[in-house]
Amino acid sequence: MKISVIGTGYVGLVTGTCLAETGNEVICVDIDEQKVQKMRDGEVPIYEPHLDVLFERNIKANRLRFTTSLKEGLDHGDIIFLALPTPEDEDGSADLSYVLGVSDEIGKIISEYKVIVDKSTVPVGTAEKVHSAIALNAKCDFDVVSNPEFLREGFAVDDFLKPERIVVGSSSDRATELIKKLYKPFVRSGNPIIIMDEKSAELTKYAANSFLATKITFMNEIANYCEKVGADVDMVRRGMGTDSRIGKRFLFPGIGYGGSCFPKDVKALHKSGKDDNYDFKILESVIEVNQSQKVVLIPKIVDYFSGDLKGKTFAIWGLAFKPETDDIREAPALNIIDSLLSKGASIKAFDPEAMDNVARKYGDKITFSKSMYEVLDKADALIICTEWSIFRTPDFDRIKNDLTNDVIFDGRNLYDLTDIEKEEITYFSIGRKDIK
Numbered sequence: 547m548k549i550s551v552i553g554t555g556y557v558g559l560v561t562g563t564c565l566a567e568t569g570n571e572v573i574c575v576d577i578d579e580q581k582v583q584k585m586r587d588g589e590v591p592i593y594e595p596h597l598d599v600l601f602e603r604n605i606k607a608n609r610l611r612f613t614t615s616l617k618e619g620l621d622h623g624d625i626i627f628l629a630l631p632t633p634e635d636e637d638g639s640a641d642l643s644y645v646l647g648v649s650d651e652i653g654k655i656i657s658e659y660k661v662i663v664d665k666s667t668v669p670v671g672t673a674e675k676v677h678s679a680i681a682l683n684a685k686c687d688f689d690v691v692s693n694p695e696f697l698r699e700g701f702a703v704d705d706f707l708k709p710e711r712i713v714v715g716s717s718s719d720r721a722t723e724l725i726k727k728l729y730k731p732f733v734r735s736g737n738p739i740i741i742m743d744e745k746s747a748e749l750t751k752y753a754a755n756s757f758l759a760t761k762i763t764f765m766n767e768i769a770n771y772c773e774k775v776g777a778d779v780d781m782v783r784r785g786m787g788t789d790s791r792i793g794k795r796f797l798f799p800g801i802g803y804g805g806s807c808f809p810k811d812v813k814a815l816h817k818s819g820k821d822d823n824y825d826f827k828i829l830e831s832v833i834e835v836n837q838s839q840k841v842v843l844i845p846k847i848v849d850y851f852s853g854d855l856k857g858k859t860f861a862i863w864g865l866a867f868k869p870e871t872d873d874i875r876e877a878p879a880l881n882i883i884d885s886l887l888s889k890g891a892s893i894k895a896f897d898p899e900a901m902d903n904v905a906r907k908y909g910d911k912i913t914f915s916k917s918m919y920e921v922l923d924k925a926d927a928l929i930i931c932t933e934w935s936i937f938r939t940p941d942f943d944r945i946k947n948d949l950t951n952d953v954i955f956d957g958r959n960l961y962d963l964t965d966i967e968k969e970e971i972t973y974f975s976i977g978r979k980d981i982k
């Protein structure tokens with residue numbers, strides 16, 4: 547089939563590449579000329595495990611091409627995916643200007659039947675708005691389908707190739723049949739393509755992300771309470787998670803959720819509720835608790851240094867909002883860095899993938915190291931913000947040797963308390979007793 551993908555970010559590039567992998571002819575469109583040039587030169591512009599192999603293979607096979615021309619994209623594809631940003635607007639709502647702006651252009655350009663598939667995360671009613679924007683100028687038939695994306699950064703390729711489910715919101719049989727045909731190779735194991743109306747599909751995505759953000763936040767509150775009463779959140783987590791109604795996943799406490807999706811999606815659903823006279827009280831709490839959770843380590847750090855961080859140097863392990871990505875959008879590490887800088891401290895940081903993105907944001911306000919050990923040299927303490935695997939079994943002797951004080955503030959509970967006790971390191975984590 548002939549496919550076009552408009553917007554070539556984490557979702558668009560993975561979508562385009564994976565659809566090429568199943569034999570479709572794909573054109574990816576992006577307004578970012580530099581990005582398009584990079585991709586034409588064979589460079590994957592984001593870090594996403596396994597993407598490079600598929601990317602290279604499909605470019606070589608001439609099934610994957612890149613352009614800045616929306617017209618070229620629209621002329622090519624029978625199915626047009628919108629994988630455009632829907633960032634948080636000032637009032638917390640999803641900014642639909644990218645999606646509706648492109649929809650407006652689509653109406654002016656298309657001259658034969660197309661299926662426009664919205665993959666961006668958008669509020670209920672957006673498919674209707676997209677339809678109206680296109681219909682304003684379109685001189686041919688078209689259908690608009692809502693097909694929210696559930697891939698996780700860091701596992702995006704696997705998630706796309708083997709989705710647990712595909713949600714399709716459509717009221718056109720013709721469009722539904724085309725989409726089912728396109729996705730058939732991805733659900734051979736029997737996972738469902740769930741067909742529903744557009745509004746339900748749009749809400750499914752917000753409901754899923756908000757539920758997961760709530761689960762994380764609930765556990766963070768349990769962790770905070772554990773600290774008050776001397777319980778161990780690791781034990782509580784295991785005790786709870788083995789109940790199959792609850793499940794083991796998303797129960798790990800830490801310094802809050804971040805990324806390009808959960809924060810903005812929870813806020814957007816909350817704001818949509820408000821606009822429709824529904825007060826999502828749970829989501830309001832989730833937003834508030836997560837904001838304070840991101841800096842929950844700061845009072846512990848300030849206490850340890852007797853209230854004065856001026857002139858202290860902190861080594862940070864992990865900057866990305868989660869492991870296996872270079873994405874730093876809403877990453878808790880940034881809240882911690884901002885807070886420490888405002889208190890007069892200096893920051894040295896190491897992350898396997900995200901340092902370039904952080905350097906672009908902070909300039910020379912912080913320094914970076916090439917290795918997880920180099921960054922410790924003469925630092926007053928180590929702070930762990932992202933649970934990259936390489937941090938899980940470190941050489942504690944090197945840590946003790948290089949740090950000025952043998953103290954770790956661990957925002958991701960990477961180590962067993964018994965191991966830390968043996969190492970004689972001062973250790974603060976989340977929802978567990980301090981080791982001093």
Ligand code: NAD
Nearest residue numbers: 553554555556557576577578629630631632666667695699
């Ligand atoms: P992104 O910011 O990584 O990529 C968006 C791309 O669109 C950029 O390359 C940008 O240059 C391009 N773009 C902007 N305006 C354009 C235009 N007019 N024409 C062509 N290209 C244009 O965004 P993303 O993370 O891929 O997210 C896209 C959507 O998918 C969002 O709604 C997001 O909420 C949703 N989503 C994201 C994820 C994720 O893990 N990142 C997962 C599921 C859903």
